[in-house]
Amino acid sequence: TGAQYLNDVQSGAVSPQYPHKFTDEVKNYRSQLGLGKEKLDSKGFRILSGQVFDYTKFTKEDIIELLVKSILFDDNHIVAINKPYGMSVHTKESPYSPVLTEFLPQLTEKVNCHKLYTVHRLDRDTTGVLLLAKTQEMAKRLNQMFC
Structure with missing residues (x-):
């Protein structure tokens, strides 16, 4: 058999x-x-228990610290962040699951700007570089590049 x-x-x-x-x-x-x-990542590899953070158990301060440590690039116009696996950019999966955009106001304080704008998105189960614009004009220009 x-x-x-x-x-x-x-x-x-x-x-x-x-x-x-x-x-x-x-x-x-x-x-x-x-x-x-089994849960698989985008490459087909198994995701083991505890391998992916359960963000519902993190405090807001812990998530902000994680996001600050994930900053890859920061200048006067753009912030590039390594988006953590398992965190949604826009869509709330459950009432307790954090969404990256919820933390942008606190993140603006850390990168010395008035506001951060998302210009594209990555799926919840995707990790990678997420670009954030520091001005509405830069957000518009970057958004045009993604369309």
């Missing part, structure tokens, strides 16, 4: 010769073991 074949391959008893042959059986077997419910 597919389950036995998978066990034999995993134990090294046999070499995988026809990986496509038992695809449905393997999927069913993995599902029965609860393996199909």
Whole structure:
């Protein structure tokens, strides 16, 4: 059966010769073991328990400190931040989940400007560089580059 074949391959008893042959059986077997419910990141790697921050357990001050430490670039016009994995930029997932835009007023104090403007977004489960503009004019110019 597919389950036995998978066990034999995993134990090294046999070499995988026809990986496509038992695809449905393997999927069913993995599902029965609860393996199909693993969380995966955008590259397909497993996300282990505790590997991703549970931001609902952070204080606002902790989140602001995390965001300040995530600043990659800061000049008179732009702030580039390494957006943390698992944090939404705009959309609130639950009443307790923090949204990055909620912390922009506190972040403005740390980067010495009056207001920060988001010019694009990254999905909650995506990490990467998020650009913030320090003026409305720069936000407009950067936004045009993303469109």
